[in-house]
Amino acid sequence: MFVQERENDENCLLIAKIDNVKNINSIIKALNFSQEAVCFCSEDGLKVTVEIAKCVQASAFIQLDIFQEYSFNAEEQLIFKIDFHTLVECLNMFEASGMSATVDMRMQGQGQPLLLMLEEDGVILDSSIRTQDPGEIADFSFGDDSVINKIILRSEFLKEILDELDTTSEFIGIELSGSYPFFRFFMSSRLGESEYQIEKTSDMIEHFDCKVRTAFRYRSEHLKHTIKAIAVSQKVSLRMDEKGLLCFQCMMKMDDGQICFVEFFCIQATNEDGGLAVIEPADEYTLPEPF
Numbered sequence: 001m002f003v004q005e006r007e008n009d010e011n012c013l014l015i016a017k018i019d020n021v022k023n024i025n026s027i028i029k030a031l032n033f034s035q036e037a038v039c040f041c042s043e044d045g046l047k048v049t050v051e052i053a054k055c056v057q058a059s060a061f062i063q064l065d066i067f068q069e070y071s072f073n074a075e076e077q078l079i080f081k082i083d084f085h086t087l088v089e090c091l092n093m094f095e096a097s098g099m100s101a102t103v104d105m106r107m108q109g110q111g112q113p114l115l116l117m118l119e120e121d122g123v124i125l126d127s128s129i130r131t132q133d134p135g136e137i138a139d140f141s142f143g144d145d146s147v148i149n150k151i152i153l154r155s156e157f158l159k160e161i162l163d164e165l166d167t168t169s170e171f172i173g174i175e176l177s178g179s180y181p182f183f184r185f186f187m188s189s190r191l192g193e194s195e196y197q198i199e200k201t202s203d204m205i206e207h208f209d210c211k212v213r214t215a216f217r218y219r220s221e222h223l224k225h226t227i228k229a230i231a232v233s234q235k236v237s238l239r240m241d242e243k244g245l246l247c248f249q250c251m252m253k254m255d256d257g258q259i260c261f262v263e264f265f266c267i268q269a270t271n272e273d274g275g276l277a278v279i280e281p282a283d284e285y286t287l288p289e290p291f
Contacts, residue, residue, distance in 0.1 A: 013107055021101045031084070035083065035084060037050045037087070038137055039114075045061065061263075066258050080111075082132070087129060140245065140247075149240045150240075153206060155234055165194075169188060176210050178213065182199055206235070236251070237249040243268070249263045
């Protein structure tokens, strides 16, 4: 049915084609921790968002340049919810066999299914994924002046830190300061207390801008969702506001050289959960060339 429907391009609000499924699959896998995802389609490309209990939210931005063909024929965004695990399983089928399949995604309009076709050497996987009303999505975006601290660091070092943290600890603290200890991860568990400190002049850090000393705790189970994206990225921008809202923006480079971003937002643990909030003025220290 899909083969017949894809011939009627004029009936589709969305047509998106990618030559190699691997270019999109690595991005999608980084978000695979929620059963459902909300897709935002516009003339600028696609955004896929997942969240858990309005405490953790992750979005992948697949810009126009990633697609070999992209057409969006609507004045407003097309927004819909899909079963995310189904989408991931479809994209995984060809990659698991080592094939570099092309991806053809189409949608005729709101309430219509997302039509997905993967093809490699004449082998075709044809899928129709049911869509739903998106419902309410939490707004975790930062205001123009709300970011008080920002660090850009090389991804391999951040992944190493997160991998070495005590996995039995329920909470992980992150402290940023313009003076010693500058950048610190800390936690406590039944095994004791541990921490990881990074100097602002470390080779790990490309940009350090700390206007206010802050120390907040986050649930370990929330932060662990960032590891997949960090592992396949080149750089990570860590931003924080004075309410403790934390953002990891991961910069990923595709096989063809194109750049994509995956963003994770995480709210601080509440005081009842063991949250900690320290907010004090700090000396500003900046290294150039942030992304």
